[in-house]
Amino acid sequence: MGMTAAALAAAVDGVIVGDPDAVVTSFAIDSRDLEPGACFVALRGVRDGHDFAADAFARGATVALVAREVDHPAAAALVVVDDPLGALARAAAHTRAAWTDVTVVGITGSVGKTSTKDLTAAALGGARRVHASRGSFNNESGLPLTLLHTPGGTEVVIAEMGARFPGNIADLCLVARPSVGVVTRVGLAHAAHLGGPAGILETKGELVEALPASGTAVLNADDPASPALAARTAARVLTVGRRPDADVVVGEIVLDRDLRPRFALASPWGTVEVALAVRGEHQAQNAAMAATVGLVLGVAPESVAAGLARAETASGRMELATSPGGVVVINDAYNANPDSVRAALASLRAYRPTGRRVAVLGDMLELGGHAEAEHAAVADLAATAGVDLLVAVGPHSAVTAAHAARAGIETLHAADRDEARALVTARVRPGDAVLLKASRGIGLETVADALARGEADR
Ligand SMILES: Nc1ncnc2c1ncn2[C@@H]1O[C@H](COP(=O)(O)OP(=O)(O)OP(=O)(O)O)[C@@H](O)[C@H]1O
Ligand SMILES: [Mg+2]
Secondary structure (H helix, E strand, O other): OOEEHHHHHHHHOOEEEEOOOOEEOEEEOOHHHOOOOEEEEOOEOOOEHHHHHHHHHHOOOOEEEEOOOOOOOOOOEEEEOOOHHHHHHHHHHHHHHOOOOOEEEEEEOOOOHHHHHHHHHHHHHOOOOEEEOOOOOOOOOHHHHHHHOOOOOOOEEEEEOOOOOOOHHHHHHHHHOOOEEEEOOOOOOOHHHHOHHHHHHHHHHHHHHHOOOOOEEEEEOOOOOHHHHHOOOOOEEEEEEOOOOOOEEEOOOEEOOOOOEEEEEEEOOEEEEEEOOOOOOHHHHHHHHHHHHHHHOOOOHHHHHHHHHHOOOOOOOOEEEEOOOOOEEEEOOOOOOHHHHHHHHHHHHHOOOOOOEEEEEEOOOOOHHHHHHHHHHHHHHHHHOOOOEEEEEOOOOHHHHHHHHHOOOEEEEEOOHHHHHHHHHHHOOOOOEEEEEOOHHHOOHHHHHHHHHOOOOO
């Protein structure tokens, strides 16, 4: 891409101060990951982005999108607007509106968005030029950045869409205008903000509602919320899941010794065998939804399967490592909510360690009024999974610890990750398989790293 300050100002209704011919080749909201030639967008978060404009220019920014004038080099420009975040979205909408031969795929849901996004990119990768969101860039700044950074020649843009509040997804869809929408699952993530289960359904439904009649909604056949979503879209609906009456059926899922799923995928485009490199039974559903997007976009089933086989795990999502002394570390510490804890414990159950099954489970944050019941339910899941030792971490998890102890599981409670690290490294032995999972705020990846380095090897 290459856009002058003048063109940017016209797209966002801004006022130029400085050189209107300054050229923008990328956008950044954080001066630390800004490339020379970027437009720095000064957002107001915990700190005021305007305070970092000087740093951005020092790192090579050519333009800054700002709400007030700041110092700038003579060869650079400011584009002054009322609302830089809104202007970033307008710039992205402007870019997207100019595309004629690009398909935008939107992916939302309470779990598995990033996994499904990465798997979709892999499923399409062998046959189409694909651009996907970086990491979990899925919000009102991340989605515009995804669109604005789309290289020329791209055929399919795969955009993760996250929601913290009702209306968020609808706003993202106005910018991205997807014609294919995937809802991985409607669950309890961010329940506190979204007004409970009904609010979550409403919010995730905004994606399918935004699809045109010529588009396709890809829904989870095994999610009880899907019929309600299907009723809200003008687009063709394809359901994907284990249910035999799904449009795309996931056959029996077999996990290998390293927890990698293999299954037959039967669809109107034919049946194909899928073997994944990513781990955990839940990835079969993510991969099947990703495959469906590929099939809808005309990619051959064999090419879809070959692409999926190459997809790799993002960090902290069911990463499997063995310490030098033989402690098996299943690091799923990236995040946690009730659905993903259930999935992770199902994988631990499927794992066959020579030693014990140990689960280090921390708080699931943002559950609002559901917190107590959901943390108690984790104890039952741990019992079903055959957990031999449970270390519950964080204040909410005290409920998990109490229930688990009553269920007869050897249980410890740690106040925070540092205490957890001390408890775990003192008790875990080579041969044990240790699952680590909690909301990001708990930070259990530090315990995973310590174990993988051999802190519990004796
Ligand atoms: N289909 C699924 N069902 C249950 N758990 C899942 C599923 N897919 C992924 N997970 C688990 O949920 C966690 C988050 O996965 P992922 O990053 O793909 O989700 P996300 O929706 O992008 O999350 P975020 O909202 O943080 O961006 C991981 O621990 C992963 O193992
Ligand atoms: Mg994500």
